[in-house]
Amino acid sequence: MKVMTRKGWSPYIAGALAGVLLVMSVFLTGKYFGASTTFVRTAGMIEQVVLPEHAAGQEYYKKEKIRIEWQWMFVAGIFFGALAAAVFTNDFRSTPVPPMWEARFGPSRAKRWVAAFLGGIVLMFGARMADG
Amino acid sequence: MNELYSGLITGVIFGFLLQKGQVLRYDKQVGAMRLLDMTIMKFMLSAILVAMIGLYALHANGLIKFSIKETILGANVIGGLLFGIGWAVVGYCPGTAVGALAEGRWDALFGLAGMLLGAALFAEAYPLVKATILTWGNYGKITIPTALGVNPWPVIAVLAALFLGLFGFFEKKGL
Numbered sequence: 001m002k003v004m005t006r007k008g009w010s011p012y013i014a015g016a017l018a019g020v021l022l023v024m025s026v027f028l029t030g031k032y033f034g035a036s037t038t039f040v041r042t043a044g045m046i047e048q049v050v051l052p053e054h055a056a057g058q059e060y061y062k063k064e065k066i067r068i069e070w071q072w073m074f075v076a077g078i079f080f081g082a083l084a085a086a087v088f089t090n091d092f093r094s095t096p097v098p099p100m101w102e103a104r105f106g107p108s109r110a111k112r113w114v115a116a117f118l119g120g121i122v123l124m125f126g127a128r129m130a131d132g
Numbered sequence: 133m134n135e136l137y138s139g140l141i142t143g144v145i146f147g148f149l150l151q152k153g154q155v156l157r158y159d160k161q162v163g164a165m166r167l168l169d170m171t172i173m174k175f176m177l178s179a180i181l182v183a184m185i186g187l188y189a190l191h192a193n194g195l196i197k198f199s200i201k202e203t204i205l206g207a208n209v210i211g212g213l214l215f216g217i218g219w220a221v222v223g224y225c226p227g228t229a230v231g232a233l234a235e236g237r238w239d240a241l242f243g244l245a246g247m248l249l250g251a252a253l254f255a256e257a258y259p260l261v262k263a264t265i266l267t268w269g270n271y272g273k274i275t276i277p278t279a280l281g282v283n284p285w286p287v288i289a290v291l292a293a294l295f296l297g298l299f300g301f302f303e304k305k306g307l
Contacts, residue, residue: 012299014153015175019182021145027190029138032199033146035227036251043251060258070139075230077143078150082231085151094236098158098223101239113242119221120229120246121253126214127226128254129207129261 007089031070036127038075040064147231150175156231158223158239165220170307177295184291188284200275206268207261222246 003009025031044066047055055061086092097112105111150156153175163169190196219225222243224232229247232240254261277284301307 008154009152011153011155011171011174012178014149014155015178016182018146018149018153018175019179019186021142021149022179022183023186023190025138025142026187026196029135029142030197031135031139031142033142033227035225035230036247039226039247039251040255043248043255046248047252047255058255058258059262060255063258068136070135073136073139074143074146075227077140077145078147078227078230079143079234080140081144081147081149082151082156082234083147084144085148086235089151091151092236094238096238098162098237098239100159100162101223112239116222116239116243117246117249119218119223120243120248121218121250123215123218123222123243124226124247124250125254125257126211126216126218128211128251129265130211130215131201131204131207 005088005090007091029070031074033074034071034132035075035078036124036132037064038072039124040128041066041068041072146227147234150228150231151235156224156228156235156237158232158237161225161228162220162223168307170302174299174302177298181292181295184288188288198275200273203271203274204266204269205271206265210265218250 022033025033040060041064044055044058044061044064047058047061048066055066083092096109097107101112105115153171154160155172155175160169160171164172187196187198191198222229224237224240224243226247229240229243233244271279275284277287280287
């Protein structure tokens, strides 16, 4: 199984296999891939704990149904699959700041982390507006 | 099979492929936006190429149902622009942020926290967005073939030729 531990497959091969996985998923279980609805559901779960009355009144949480379902487990699975691949390949590296970012904006972790946080807010607001 | 198990297993395989494809990286994602490194385009277009052929073939035989979202110009254009601005800054899309964290990229954790807050803020804004942006230019559940009023296979053939041409271009230019 040398191929399983080889660092970096061709992105064409890995992508084509992801396509096969999607076709199999739809054929066997009727499920298409997605991730962003899971962020709504997780945000809703957190809000149900910290602001339960406010969360209960949110129309959007009623629409998207706050619960752990197929996609939530799919997104959790991405974490474990990527971790397994990184560990098998000895590819796990603690990387607090991406090299391309560091080359342009310097090594400050705080700067990078604040930017990632703010970028994440805008990204997800846009993703949910566009519905996907 | 219980949908929670099938979701987990599918996600594990997908996460494995994302890591092997080396797409869980800020440098690859922002590299694509800067037209320096087309790794993520190769991954995505290969996945789309295989999946569009496979899914349309299954659909033609009545074996699957499509899950088509509404095309709403206001929501797709404004939401897409916001997504793009945010993606260029955070450097990971939602699914790859989860995988990037699993590879040891700690900045993805802050990206994920921001994404959760962004989702909560969208829930706050939803009644207003629903009454305005989500009503601007709703074309319903269309696809490229249905919008053009043509059989899907010529569209698939054109897209496949386009993707393969792009792959050739990427390889020629060493992207």
